[in-house]
Amino acid sequence: xxxxxxxxxDFPILSRIVNGHPLVYLDSAASSQKPVAVIEAVQxxxxxxxxxVHRSIHTLGEEATERYEGARDAVRAFxxxxxxxxxxxxxxxxxxxxxxxxxVGRTLAPGDEIIVTEMEHHSNLxxxxxxxxxxxxxxxxxxxxxxxxxxxxxxxxxLSPRTKVVAVAHVSNVLGTINPVAQIAEQAHRxxxxxxxxxxxxxxxxxxxxAALGVDFFAFSGHKMLGPTGIGVLYGRREVLERLEPAWGGxxxxxxxxxxxxxxxxxxxxxxxGTPPIAGAVGLHAAVEYxxxxxxxxxxxxxxxxxxxxxxxLAPIPGVTLYGPxxxxxxxxxxxxxxxxxxxxxGAALLDQHGIAVRAGHHCAQPLMKRLGIVGTLRASFSVHTxxxxxxxxxxxxxxxxxxx
Amino acid sequence: MALYSNVIRDxxxxxxxxxxxxxxxxxxxxxxxxxxxxxxxxxxxxxxxxAEARWxxxxxxxxxxxxxxxxxMVQGQPAGLAGELTPASLLERLDSDIRPxxxxxxALPLTVLQxxxxxxxxx
Numbered sequence: 275x276x277x278x279x280x281x282x283x284d285f286p287i288l289s290r291i292v293n294g295h296p297l298v299y300l301d302s303a304a305s306s307q308k309p310v311a312v313i314e315a316v317q318x319x320x321x322x323x324x325x326x327v328h329r330s331i332h333t334l335g336e337e338a339t340e341r342y343e344g345a346r347d348a349v350r351a352f353x354x355x356x357x358x359x360x361x362x363x364x365x366x367x368x369x370x371x372x373x374x375x376x377x378v379g380r381t382l383a384p385g386d387e388i389i390v391t392e393m394e395h396h397s398n399l400x401x402x403x404x405x406x407x408x409x410x411x412x413x414x415x416x417x418x419x420x421x422x423x424x425x426x427x428x429x430x431x432x433l434s435p436r437t438k439v440v441a442v443a444h445v446s447n448v449l450g451t452i453n454p455v456a457q458i459a460e461q462a463h464r465x466x467x468x469x470x471x472x473x474x475x476x477x478x479x480x481x482x483x484x485a486a487l488g489v490d491f492f493a494f495s496g497h498k499m500l501g502p503t504g505i506g507v508l509y510g511r512r513e514v515l516e517r518l519e520p521a522w523g524g525x526x527x528x529x530x531x532x533x534x535x536x537x538x539x540x541x542x543x544x545x546x547x548g549t550p551p552i553a554g555a556v557g558l559h560a561a562v563e564y565x566x567x568x569x570x571x572x573x574x575x576x577x578x579x580x581x582x583x584x585x586x587x588l589a590p591i592p593g594v595t596l597y598g599p600x601x602x603x604x605x606x607x608x609x610x611x612x613x614x615x616x617x618x619x620x621g622a623a624l625l626d627q628h629g630i631a632v633r634a635g636h637h638c639a640q641p642l643m644k645r646l647g648i649v650g651t652l653r654a655s656f657s658v659h660t661x662x663x664x665x666x667x668x669x670x671x672x673x674x675x676x677x678x679x
Numbered sequence: 680m681a682l683y684s685n686v687i688r689d690x691x692x693x694x695x696x697x698x699x700x701x702x703x704x705x706x707x708x709x710x711x712x713x714x715x716x717x718x719x720x721x722x723x724x725x726x727x728x729x730a731e732a733r734w735x736x737x738x739x740x741x742x743x744x745x746x747x748x749x750x751x752m753v754q755g756q757p758a759g760l761a762g763e764l765t766p767a768s769l770l771e772r773l774d775s776d777i778r779p780x781x782x783x784x785x786a787l788p789l790t791v792l793q794x795x796x797x798x799x800x801x802x
Contacts, residue, residue: 617714617716617737617738617739617740618714619713619714619739619741619781619784620683620739620740620741623682623683623778623781624682624683627682634714635713635714635715636714636715640715643715649714649715649716649737650714650715678683679683679688679691679740
């Protein structure tokens with residue numbers, strides 16, 4: 275039995291009938307569905323352990339703290355971070371990137387440069403635009419070549435001693451391109467720049483070892499990796515975090531407070547003001563355990579096979595254009611495509627009539643859409659529970675689209 | 680009710696008012712924040728009437744049908760009529776099961792036309 279068929283039973287939502295058809299959920303890149311293990315972990319936590327963390331001197335408070343900090347240890351191991359101090363819980367990828375843009379932004383001077391890429395999700399672009407606005411820094415972008423790879427020759431030329439930050443997606447949320455972030459980090463470090471990687475589309479689908487990648491920051495979201503919404507993770511290399519001022523202030527991130535100043539708490543709490551998403555962390559812990567049991571190499575092989583199957587099934591359909599690398603080995607678990615004469619939103623609405631959920635539009639990557647000269651695309655994305663039969667249903671429905679409008 | 684009625688399919692395939700005017704008196708365009716779609720509308724005024732109107736842009740079938748029906752409703756009519764129309768007037772003509780997420784697609788051409796006429800009125 276394939277991983278998809280085995281895992282399907284763990285996801286209650288997949289038994290839904292949508293518009294008269296069994297749901298085919300191909301929108302995990304936007305937000306993944308949740309296995310029973312995650313749903314139950316969150317429910318059990320609220321039913322038995324919930325209280326505020328860290329300073330509640332009572333049994334429930336201690337249990338909640340244990341669960342929350344236990345989640346941190348699980349996440350640390352899952353992404354290969356060296357120490358738990360490097361794992362900051364956030365609200366999601368966007369929150370993590372904004373945190374870094376704020377904290378690192380304060381260390382920037384006019385004339386310094388930040389390098390992003392033309393394929394970034396807005397979440398890894400707008401925070402840097404704002405940092406440039408606030409600190410007089412200059413934004414540069416690595417262009418995307420036609421097949422959807424980064425132009426690394428241009429990157430090499432953009433790098434200079436003025437470069438202070440390089441911010442890049444690990445896996446493009448549209449093209450699926452797996453970017454060579456280890457190589458990018460190595461080159462960036464040679465000029466003394468910090469490297470932030472948006473891992474929202476990689477951690478749920480590929481084995482990730484942040485220490486081996488050698489990056490300084492790595493942000494991702496719980497809800498795209500089978501976990502709850504409202505929880506995310508920012509990995510920060512300890513030596514870098516130690517010299518940064520906190521991005522935001524509040525309770526929990528301090529050691530001692532006077533009326534006119536304060537002393538910051540230790541890592542990682544220094545970057546976690548306010549009551550954190552405790553239940554979210556508990557759910558994320560369960561998600562990490564679920565993925566860990568499957569094995570990320572196996573997850574990646576399963577999804578790469580699906581991506582290859584989808585490319586093979588969609589490519590011959592008249593009017594279909596596929597975007598991104600042609601080699602499925604170079605892609606994550608997403609496939610963007612268009613059907614000639616169809617606006618992506620009309621395509622998605624018609625596929626929904628067949629019970630097939632895909633994403634449509636600019637995917638929060640408008641500069642990339644402009645680069646490709648299109649308003650948007652359809653996007654099918656895959657998860658542990660996706661099956662070959664579902665890919666076949668997608669292809670069948672896409673082939674029928676032209677007769678439907 | 681169908682997701683895409685025959686009205687939408689027909690207007691999408693064979694728009695009557697799609698195109699550009701050479702010397703428009705009024706013109707406007709706007710973007711649908713949902714999808715980044717752009718709709719442009721141009722009009723020629725004569726004796727207080729919207730004598731001629733055309734729309735253009737890359738957009739979905741709903742926006743396209745909405746724009747085309749809208750211009751059919753207002754062309755040749757007093758310029759003030761556009762100001763009185765609401766998305767509900769268009770919904771009625773579209774005869775489709777328009778979901779809340781697509782209401783902006785219906786409303787966009789109307790917003791663009793009303794904006795263009797207002798701009799002209801305050802000139």
